[in-house]
Amino acid sequence: MMQHELVARPLGTPGTVRTASTAIAGLDPRWAALATRDARADGTFIYGVTSTGIYCRPSCPSRRPRADRVKFFDTTTEARQAGFRACKRCKPDTIGMAQPGVEAIRRASAYLAIHADRSVSLARLARVAAMSPDHLQRRFKAIVGVSPREYQAAVRAVRLRASLRDGRSVTTAIYEAGYGSPSRVYEDPPTGRGMSPSNYRRGGAGMRIGYSAVPSPVGHILVAATEHGVCSVKLGDNVAALVRDLHREYPSAEIAADRKPRSEWVKAVAQHLRGAAASLDLPIDVQATAFQWKVWRALQQIPYGETRAYADVARAIGKPRAVRAVARACATNPVCLVVPCHRVVPAAGGPGGYRWGAGRKKRLLDREQKPAKRA
Secondary structure, three states: OOOOOEEEOHHHOOOOEEEEOOOHHHHOOHHHHHHOHHHHHEEOOOEOOOOOOOEEOOOOOOOOOOOEEEEEOOOHHHHOOOOOOOOOOOHHHHHHOOOOHHHHHHHHHHHHHOOOOOOOOOOHHHHHHHHOOHHHHHHHHHHHHOHHHHHHHHHHHHHHHHHHHOOOOOOHHHHHHHOOOOOOHHHHHOOOOOOOHHHHHHHOOOOEEEEEEEEOOOEEEEEEEOOOOEEEEEEEEEHHHHHHHHHHHHOOEEEEEOOOHHHHHHHEEEHHHHHOOOOOOEOOOOOHHHHHHHHHHHHOOOOOEEEEEEEHHHOOOOOOOOOHHHHHHHHOOOOEEOOOOHHOOOOOOOOOOOOHHHHHHHHHHHHHHHHHHHH
């Protein structure tokens, strides 16, 4: 068989390897890591050899197989399900494939952060991670919770908000954060749909917020909103105290009780508290990091009448070690009930802490669980 020569440069490392088929090798960047036995690729994929029925890690010192006899897998489980058995030489089951590709995704996310000021194609990012573009897209979203494009946008947004809080001018902050032009900021506002960067810098100056406070089975509830969505939901025993808290949250905004939020939004929250509506699907207009949004989306998936431990939420978003960060995201949730942070409880038992009081959290959970007990 005629041999062809392929120049492979995985992760920027120069080198030349011979393969049996450039056509096959050229289709999947993972072949380059296999061909050079790149230990940095361990944990990003597993390969099986059809002629032996064995699966190995990329750095396996065994003789390199022909490209047309290789099958790639994301996990060792997939390889075993396909009928392959573990290599006794490289012991691929010992590298921890529960979240394959963590190190590669870490490289990719770091690259996106460093190059936040420019457009990074998926193909370019795939070369950095030594993965195929499709594989990278899947693993990035599974591990990080957002797509590479969304992650890079979140990096820019965090930098923009930090610069604005430090007092830099809007124009300076926009370019320092990596936006190519001011128009890019307003296409996908990183400070909330109702809050422009200049408003954010001035503590909400120029914003028009209306609020309505109504009694509920768990105390008074205050619902505040911009024209774009709900920006604050608060619970308490004293309406005046809730209003003061709203003013502290948006110190420079124009806030008025007679400028009511859309009546259907307030009505939906009230019905939810009475048990007449199991879920709340309302537009939200708040500032948040990509991680906070990821946690809050997970909380909205918890069914009415059920609870989850903080560790459960961390696993659900693909961050099993981020239990404390999940707890912080729950504590900083500005729209309680709409984002049901009260449904997250300690694994040891009990309702746990709650910004609006542990007793109120227990009453909320008891009310939600009553229908399940009657069923």
